[in-house]
Amino acid sequence: MFNSIKKCxxxxxxxxxxxxxxxxxxxxxxxxxxxDEVTYRRNTEAxxxxxxxxxxxxGVKDIDMSTTIMGQKIDMPIYCAPTALQRLFHPxxxxxxxxxxxxFGTMFGVSSLGTASIQExxxxxxxxxxxxxxxxxxxxxxNYLIDQCIEHNFDTMxxxxxxxxxxxxERDLYTGFTIPLNLSLKSIMSFATHPAWAFNYFTKPxxxxxxxxxxxxxxxxxxxSVGDYFTKMLDRxxxxxxxxxxxKKWGKP
Numbered sequence: 001m002f003n004s005i006k007k008c009x010x011x012x013x014x015x016x017x018x019x020x021x022x023x024x025x026x027x028x029x030x031x032x033x034x035x036d037e038v039t040y041r042r043n044t045e046a047x048x049x050x051x052x053x054x055x056x057x058x059g060v061k062d063i064d065m066s067t068t069i070m071g072q073k074i075d076m077p078i079y080c081a082p083t084a085l086q087r088l089f090h091p092x093x094x095x096x097x098x099x100x101x102x103x104f105g106t107m108f109g110v111s112s113l114g115t116a117s118i119q120e121x122x123x124x125x126x127x128x129x130x131x132x133x134x135x136x137x138x139x140x141x142x143n144y145l146i147d148q149c150i151e152h153n154f155d156t157m158x159x160x161x162x163x164x165x166x167x168x169x170e171r172d173l174y175t176g177f178t179i180p181l182n183l184s185l186k187s188i189m190s191f192a193t194h195p196a197w198a199f200n201y202f203t204k205p206x207x208x209x210x211x212x213x214x215x216x217x218x219x220x221x222x223x224x225s226v227g228d229y230f231t232k233m234l235d236r237x238x239x240x241x242x243x244x245x246x247x248k249k250w251g252k253p
Contacts, residue, residue: 024190025177034167072128075105082109082132102127117210122152
């Protein structure tokens with residue numbers, strides 16, 4: 001095990017480094033998936049089953065990995081998917097991911113549950129940007145998020161249609177990283193033995209759900225707010241007609 005990103009040479013190296021640096025409940029929150037994690041494993045295996053067939057004797061002086069996805073030209077066929085609560089994992093959060101995407105000329109996604117605002121991201125980052133919209137019962141909130149993305153020049157939008165309730169994340173049940181928090185003694189010790197994470201959490205500016213802070217329940221802590229969000233705010237009657245209405249509101253290809 002090592003403690004330097006410069007010594008990371010593959011995905012598993014990065015995973016192990018994150019596991020070393022993050023408190024156990026936080027690591028398993030980002031590394032884990034729902035129920036028995038069958039889909040998680042199958043997704044990984046699907047990439048492992050892809051064969052790369054090289055074209056030899058074609059010259060590699062000028063290599064072009066660029067492609068077009070959702071109407072956006074990017075320099076490589078990989079982009080950063082939207083992930084909630086990114087400042088939970090690193091103090092730079094979405095801004096850090098966006099700057100990395102910009103450095104390598106690719107797109108990055110921002111979750112409705114992001115910890116940086118649409119406006120802030122637009123000011124700092126010029127690379128193509130995708131917004132992941134959770135569809136809410138509150139039509140005013142849906143319209144507000146879409147209007148913010150249009151005003152601040154986001155390039156594309158993804159509508160989430162399969163998360164009307166929170167997933168049954170069994171790893172979180174074991175660690176106690178649940179709503180409300182029910183941390184095990186082992187989890188508490190893990191926070192205590194990762195002082196760098198605690199230092200960042202307590203010394204950096206307080207973070208919030210920057211695009212929803214006027215809409216989630218006030219007077220509760222962030223994790224409780226996220227719990228209320230999934231159980232009370234998402235539209236469980238989502239239909240194709242509503243998706244079509246959102247597409248018309250968005251008004252972009």
